Amino acid sequence: MGRFSHAVLGFATDESGAVTVDWVVLTGGLVGLGLAATAVISVGVEYQAREIADLTGQSITGIHRWGVNRIANGSFEDIEGMIAAGWGFYHADGSLAGWINLDDLRLEVHHDGYHGVSATHGDFMLDLDASPGNISMGQVLNDAVDGQIYTLSFDAADPRMNNGVDVYWGGEIIASVNPEGATMQNYSFQIEGGAGDGSNLLMIQGTGPQDNVGAYIDSVSIES
Numbered sequence: 270m271g272r273f274s275h276a277v278l279g280f281a282t283d284e285s286g287a288v289t290v291d292w293v294v295l296t297g298g299l300v301g302l303g304l305a306a307t308a309v310i311s312v313g314v315e316y317q318a319r320e321i322a323d324l325t326g327q328s329i330t331g332i333h334r335w336g337v338n339r340i341a342n343g344s345f346e347d348i349e350g351m352i353a354a355g356w357g358f359y360h361a362d363g364s365l366a367g368w369i370n371l372d373d374l375r376l377e378v379h380h381d382g383y384h385g386v387s388a389t390h391g392d393f394m395l396d397l398d399a400s401p402g403n404i405s406m407g408q409v410l411n412d413a414v415d416g417q418i419y420t421l422s423f424d425a426a427d428p429r430m431n432n433g434v435d436v437y438w439g440g441e442i443i444a445s446v447n448p449e450g451a452t453m454q455n456y457s458f459q460i461e462g463g464a465g466d467g468s469n470l471l472m473i474q475g476t477g478p479q480d481n482v483g484a485y486i487d488s489v490s491i492e493s
């Protein structure tokens with residue numbers, strides 16, 4: 270359930286998997302558009318829904334994606350164009366598909382099984398201590414809805430047991446985790462759209478000794 274200045278949205282998924290959208294207009298702000306005070310619409314009339322959503326400054330396609338991971342390349346499987354190394358892959362300019370490199374260091378994707386760590390999805394995972402140094406990387410959720418609660422989830426392992434993972438949302442630190450050992454552990458947090466500085470920037474940062482081996486992460490997701 271998302272709260273807006275003019276409307277409250279209720280979403281439900283029926284047994285066939287189709288999404289229906291119930292709109293209850295709370296104020297007279299939309300009456301000028303000729304809408305009924307209460308209207309039930311379906312995905313089939315998305316154009317109308319988009320008009321309403323635009324009034325709140327939000328995209329209906331963004332609001333819609335319940336149960337969909339909003340993080341791009343959160344499993345680090347997109348290695349297109351990357352340079353192969355014995356341990357994995359990297360781009361010469363340090364970049365990584367889907368992610369913003371926030372510290373000018375190289376973002377390095379490692380093979381499943383490296384240092385005894387198994388990726389939790391696919392063939393690759395990310396090392397938060399690259400060559401050289403602890404990295405900071407992030408993604409902006411451009412379509413995050415103010416006040417909407419999202420679930421951030423990722424898996425992390427630390428075979429050297431001296432590294433950690435700091436997580437920031439909207440410029441504020443929300444978690445500092447210390448996985449212990451080579452077995453991936455799942456971490457999950459609730460985050461709110463527009464919280465902190467309002468940037469909707471997720472930032473993940475490696476911590477610990479800068480010795481080219483850091484915590485490994487995989488399966489990063491943000492879902493509503």
Ligand SMILES: [Ca+2]
Nearest residue numbers: 344390391393
């Ligand atoms: Ca993966």
Ligand SMILES: [Ca+2]
Nearest residue numbers: 398478480482
């Ligand atoms: Ca390290």
